[in-house]
Amino acid sequence: MTPIRRLAAAAAATILTSVLVTGASATASAVEHDGGCQGLELCLYYNSGQSGALHDFRYRVSDFAPYRFLGSGKGAGTPVKNNAASAANRDGYFTARVYFNSGYAGPADDVPPLSARNLGDTYNDNASFNWCHQQPLVCG
Amino acid sequence: MTARVLVRTAVLLALPIAVAGCAAAPADVAVESSGGAAAVAGAEPVRPAETVLTLPLDAYALTAAEDHVLARAAEAHVRHCATSLGLDAAAVDPLPFGTAAESASAAAGRHDRRYAVADPEVAAAHGYHPPSTTDVRREFYEAHTDAELAILVGATADGVPTAREGIPDGGCLGAAARATAVADEAALRAGQELVSAVQSDAWHAALANPRVLDAFAAWSACMAEAGYDYAAPMDANDDPRWWTSDVAGPEEIATAVADVACKESTGLIAVWSAVEAGHQSRLIAASRAELDAYRALLDAQVSAASTAR
Numbered sequence: 001m002t003p004i005r006r007l008a009a010a011a012a013a014t015i016l017t018s019v020l021v022t023g024a025s026a027t028a029s030a031v032e033h034d035g036g037c038q039g040l041e042l043c044l045y046y047n048s049g050q051s052g053a054l055h056d057f058r059y060r061v062s063d064f065a066p067y068r069f070l071g072s073g074k075g076a077g078t079p080v081k082n083n084a085a086s087a088a089n090r091d092g093y094f095t096a097r098v099y100f101n102s103g104y105a106g107p108a109d110d111v112p113p114l115s116a117r118n119l120g121d122t123y124n125d126n127a128s129f130n131w132c133h134q135q136p137l138v139c140g
Numbered sequence: 141m142t143a144r145v146l147v148r149t150a151v152l153l154a155l156p157i158a159v160a161g162c163a164a165a166p167a168d169v170a171v172e173s174s175g176g177a178a179a180v181a182g183a184e185p186v187r188p189a190e191t192v193l194t195l196p197l198d199a200y201a202l203t204a205a206e207d208h209v210l211a212r213a214a215e216a217h218v219r220h221c222a223t224s225l226g227l228d229a230a231a232v233d234p235l236p237f238g239t240a241a242e243s244a245s246a247a248a249g250r251h252d253r254r255y256a257v258a259d260p261e262v263a264a265a266h267g268y269h270p271p272s273t274t275d276v277r278r279e280f281y282e283a284h285t286d287a288e289l290a291i292l293v294g295a296t297a298d299g300v301p302t303a304r305e306g307i308p309d310g311g312c313l314g315a316a317a318r319a320t321a322v323a324d325e326a327a328l329r330a331g332q333e334l335v336s337a338v339q340s341d342a343w344h345a346a347l348a349n350p351r352v353l354d355a356f357a358a359w360s361a362c363m364a365e366a367g368y369d370y371a372a373p374m375d376a377n378d379d380p381r382w383w384t385s386d387v388a389g390p391e392e393i394a395t396a397v398a399d400v401a402c403k404e405s406t407g408l409i410a411v412w413s414a415v416e417a418g419h420q421s422r423l424i425a426a427s428r429a430e431l432d433a434y435r436a437l438l439d440a441q442v443s444a445a446s447t448a449r
Contacts, residue, residue, distance in 0.1 A: 039299025040281075058299075060275060063383030092293045092310035093236060093317070094277045100343070102378045104270050105253040107343045109336055113317065114310060117333060120340040127378060131277035133236045134214075134317070139276070 032058035035070030037088055042096040042111065042129060044084035046075025048118045055080045060130045063102040084126045088116035094131045097139055102127045104139065193251040193413055196420040197342075200335050200435055204240070204247035206442045211237045213445035214316040218292070221312035225291045232292070234283050236276065236313075255409050256377035256399075263396035267388025268377050320445050323437040331434025334427060342419035346412060349419075355411040362402035368395055373408065 037043035037056050046052035046069050053069035053076035061067070064081035075083065089096045089111040100106030100122050107121040113134070119126060132139035202210065215237045222232045238246070253270065257263045262271055281289065281297050289295060290302035294311035308315035321328060346352050356372045363370055370376040376399050382392045403409055424431055 039295050039301060040297075041299065059278065062269070062386070063380075065380060065383060090299070091277070092295065093280075093313040101256060101374050102383045103253075103256075103268055105256040105268070105377050106374060107254060107339060109340075110332070112329070112332070114314070115329065117329075120333070120336040121343055123340075131275070133238065133276055134211075139273070 032056050033067070033070070037090060039090050040092075041090045042098075042131075043088045043090065044069075044080055044098075044126065045086045045088070046073065046078060046083060048085045050086050050088050050116050052085070053078070057129070060128075062104065062128050064127060064129075081127060082125055084119060085123055086116065086118045087111045089113060091131070093134070095134055096129055097132050098122045098126050098129045100125050100127060104128050104130050192248050193254070193409075195251065195413070195417050196424055197335060197339055198250070200331075200431055200438075201250075202247075202438060202442070204244040206438070207247065208238075208240045208243040209442050209445050210320055211243065214313075214320045217316035217319050218312045221308070221315055222291050225307065225312070227288060227291050231285075231288050234280065235292075236280050251413075255403070255412055256373055257396050258400060258403060258409055260397065260400045260404075263400045264393060267392035267396040268379075268382050269386070269388045269392075321441065323440060328434075328437055331430075331437060334430055334434065338420065338423045338427065338431075342416055342423055345419040346416040349415045352412050352415050355406060355408045358406040359402050359408045362406055363398060366398040366402070368398055373399065373403065 032041060034056065035054065037054055041056040041058050043050070043054045043056045045054045051073070053071050053073035055067050055069050057067075065079070067080040069075045069078050069080060069083070084098075087096065087098060087109075091113055093113050095113060096111040097104075097108045098111065098119060099108045106127070109117070109119050109122045110132075111117055130139040215235060218235060219229070219232055223229055252258070257266075257268055265271070284292065284297075286296040289297055290304055290311070291307060292311045293313050294307055294309060295301050302311075310317070318325075359373060360371055363376070368376070370379075376395060379392075379395070382388065388396070
């Protein structure tokens with residue numbers, strides 16, 4: 001069996017876990033949506049150069065509409081959707097792909113593992129994001 | 141179920157490449173797929189190779205074959221690193237590296253949703269939502285114990301960096317990424333950002349182009365005849381009513397079906413992608429030297445990975 005198939009098989013075995021995790025918020029110490037940019041998260045910032053208020057995401061988001069920038073920095077309280085200027089990916093392996101449109105549609109900006117950048121296509125036009133393997137660049 | 145969807149997506153997207161002349165791909169897929177996936181693939185229509193959209197900037201991305209060479213090199217590096225840190229060889233898997241067929245399907249499907257839903261069958265089944273795919277990252281993290289993750293990514297599943305001595309930064313996956321990067325990382329990132337800037341400028345130029353705006357108007361008139369009021373295609377995709385749920389409801393599906401029919405009858409995607417390609421070519425020409433230098437870095441990376449094994 002190839003690695004991705006093993007991965008898929010392993011996933012089948014963890015569907016119950018996934019359902020439980022989906023149904024309840026994460027209990028881990030690096031909690032998403034807490035305004036701190038921590039390990040394994042994609043953080044979107046209101047201003048360029050990773051400045052201003054941020055929102056931290058652990059899992060993919062098909063539409064940013066429900067989320068607002070957190071904390072007290074510039075832009076706090078503003079909707080994340082279509083208002084992010086920069087991003088930081090704190091995951092060591094997975095690429096975060098930020099899309100122009102909802103549901104992972106339209107052009108996209110890639111934020112490579114452990115990197116930060118100003119958004120290009122999706123500067124103030126960020127609607128959704130997904131995590132992708134690097135080789136091949138397959139997004140979930 | 142999750143696994144089948146992943147395999148199904150790979151199989152479906154791999155087919156055009158197979159048709160285009162990669163004789164090994166279908167056999168590879170058929171042998172490796174589960175019975176369920178093979179049955180699903182048989183029921184799906186084969187997308188003709190000519191419908192796979194390519195854009196000029198694709199020349200500055202890795203091809204499927206190049207991607208696969210880098211994946212094999214990185215995977216070998218991770219296995220060696222992890223076992224040398226004491227991880228049992230069997231505990232290394234699953235790793236997030238794909239087969240040649242999966243690299244091919246990823247490359248072929250690169251632009252599938254660039255202009256939102258474009259396939260009538262996808263629209264009829266999923267509306268504007270992407271066909272269900274597995275959350276590849278969640279799978280990876282949930283398939284490993286914290287002790288395994290400490291070695292593989294240098295952090296536990298809650299994102300806390302490992303305190304264990306002797307583990308490279310970012311774990312073995314991080315070390316493998318650095319080992320297969322060869323080029324100076326800052327130069328690679330600068331190249332990626334240039335490609336991204338060209339793509340962004342071309343996308344926005346196309347959105348303001350009179351031919352594209354005329355095509356949007358024709359599409360909008362077609363949608364109005366079907367009873368839907370949208371000025372531009374992405375407004376239909378981004379209708380907030382669709383995105384409060386993970387699955388499409390009947391109204392969304394009806395709208396998406398009408399949308400794809402209007403895209404087809406007005407030739408929207410052909411016009412839009414041609415204009416965008418024109419803008420990309422013009423912008424590529426303006427940054428030719430920098431882009432070619434970036435392409436040379438990618439080539440060096442692939443060549444080093446091919447000879448390292």
